[in-house]
Amino acid sequence: MVNQFNHVITHVSIGEDSYLLDATSPSSSVNILPIKDLNGNGLLVGKDHEEWVKLESRVPTKQTVTMNAELTETGLLNAKVDIYSEGHDAIKDGMKLKNEGESGYIESIFNDHFEEGVIDSFHVETGEVEIGKLRYRLFISNGKTAFSQRSGDLFYFNPTIFLKEEKNPFSQPERDIPVDFPHLFEKSYVANFVIPQGYSIEQVPEPKILTMPGGIAELRRLTQVNNNWITVVSKLKINKKTFSPEEYQYLRDFYNHVVDTHNEQIVLRPEPSTMNSTE
């Protein structure tokens, strides 16, 4: 029995509340244990009693990215991006900042998310890391390669820059072992786009709400149009840690829809007078 344990952490009771702490990990915090600790149950050895304590993430892991962007006439993008992370994501990103510096961290954000062309430049305006919380503001611009695509008369672009997966992470048709997410998470992405003068909004993606039974996973995507502003809100939530092989099909299906939804385009049409001047 004793040989099944290989680590020790601390449990603190204050009044009604309890807190878990791992002193060996500089990158964790109160109730945010390193991922390797989140394994089943731990045995609490008290002064005069023992009990099993469930080892799971107690602090929500959230990431919210807010982007205010301007699309120019030539299809280039300038944006102000606010990234706010809480919980495990904050710890993970904090470590990345520490190990790779600001440019390494930004590079990984874009390599991970921004498949739509290459970011030409960025600069950080404010950045703050508290234990368990991370707040960053950066300015990005895509000056050389066009962000929006032109096809004949139409201009179109994918507004979902962050949160987008290149392909379904669950690509195999079958699975024998359960899928184990290290922790539950919620990712939100709010993007505001200012459309250039002389363009009208031809089409925006329809609202979508997709939930797995019992709310164990949720996808929301809403779009709102206000004159020459488009606001796109996307939210992805995973509320269950472990998915059995039987549930795998549904999880895979769910993620197919997630990838598909995040591939949808916004279509712009230049107004007739604009057509003559841009050619």
Next chain:
Amino acid sequence: MKLRYFFIGLLILIGGCSIQKLPESNPEFSVSPLLFLKSDHSVVKNYNVDLEIRTNERATYHVRKVTHVMGNDARDMGELILPYGGFQEIVSVEGAIYSSSGKLLRRLAKGDAKDVSLSSGYTLYEDTRIKIYELYHDEYPYTVVYDYKIELNGLLSLPTFYPQNRNQYVESARLNVKIPQELNLQYRELESENSASKSVIGQDSVFNWQYKELAPLKSEPYGRSFSEVTPKVLLALESFKMGKSEGRLDSWDNFGEWYYKLAEGRNELPENVKKDVTNIYGSASSKREGIRDLYEYMQNKTRYVSIQLGIGGWQPFDARFVEEKGYGDCKALTNYMQAILNYVGVEAYPVLVKNGISEADIVTDFPSNQFNHVILWVPEADTIWLESTSQTIPFNYIGYSNSDRHGLAITPDSSFLVKTPIYDYHINKLSNKTHLKLDRQGDVEMNIRSSYSGYYLDELLSNIAKKSNKDRQRWFHEQFALNFFKIKSADFSGIDTRQNEPVLYMEIENSKYATKTGNRLFIPANKLNRLEKKLPIPNEDRTEPVNFTYSFQERDSSVIELPEGFRVEAAPDSIRISTDFGLYSLNVRDLDKDRIAIERAIILKEKRLPPERYQDLVDFFAQVKSNDRKNIVLIEE
């Protein structure tokens, strides 16, 4: 007090000293926090190697290394792996860990080593075993000290000296070689301005190389491999003895002669094989076809198992041994194939090579044992090259890991360097022809016909040849950047029949190939075959040349049948990007009112470019990615 000075005194002695007992504490082993400025991986305080060569057959190799382990990433600096058996024996090993203040924490105890046979999946039995010593600690930084001695009995190869590991700062590293004056040491320093200082001590010549203050090597994306750029000293004896045989390394010809002598008298074929071989070659319609038939006969009869026995694995097995057991290592199998060809009067010669996809070529003006593999060269019938260890590789194709490098051809009269075939973008080709039927939801049914050659063939061979259907499907699921698809049927016979440019067929059902937004469908111009490379943010101070593993050519042609009631609203303009190192083109056109055709091609002509061209390469790939993402827009009428 006195005892401490005694130990410190011992530490300062140069050459051939052995420390019997590592001290309780030693301020020299303490770790100053300033060292983090030099490397947060590891810092080598001292790395001293003494090679004492006594005869052309025997030498003692003594290493003493003091490494400060600065963080978790450098934990494996505490692992020491020493092979023994065959031609080397471990004489002694001492090791210890010291805290950051120089206090002894733990010594290596007698029984502390893991003893493992070097038999791996493909090595059936070997003389060589390894001992693994491990010294780890939990609080960083700390210091690991190792002091070991090995006896070498057979000096075909002398150990190469690598002063520095990845990400590591080296304060001092030194190689000292002592050799009787009547023996000649050959040496070469690479990737450094260092040269040997020579002296004479008694009857011996002494060569000394000193490295000081080596900063960690900057690693740049798409640069050469670490083993290529790290400084090193190559060593070889002009005349060596290995077991019962003696040889010379003063020229490639002489080295080859030694190898040739080892192989003499080992190519007698068993009677039944002689009969088969005569029949097969006799019934072929041309010399080339006959050679091909014999090659496939050999492939079907044997399996590759590496057996490294005897003279450090240098003596090929008797052709009869291979025949009896049905397996053999690369030397035995190549010898077997050579025996078969010689029997019917076809000239064929073994060529020693340094195999490996990212391995640099051998140093051509330094005759020495730089090899790890042997292939067969058949100069006649338009020159044929044969890889004898694979049962799935096609005729006259040796795999990318054997290509474009120098090898030592061994012939009865002389041995000399030859160059193996170059597989560039003319040979490394992937071609996909796809027919898709799109429905109004964006789902497709498609037929794909893919042909592979060169590097792409290598990938295919290692991932799907002789694998189960399940494993094959699994691999394709990872290859295609498609969501939610199902392989309805597949024909992989091209691989199974060892075609030179195998063609695979697949029928696939894929949902959401095209994205539906309202009454529009967006079809990506290139969905199947996206460029995986993520280009890092460019670096203007780049000093390393750009080094891609291979140059290549990819062509994708698709015909898409549009769903009823939809027409093309917009399509990307044709584009063609042409540079001196690469080419990309995308062309979309209407075939008729119901079908569109897409042609996409990408060619990377040069796999090596000077550092100043890196930015151009980044721009090229950025444009490729940007154009690949373009969509054809369909609208419902």
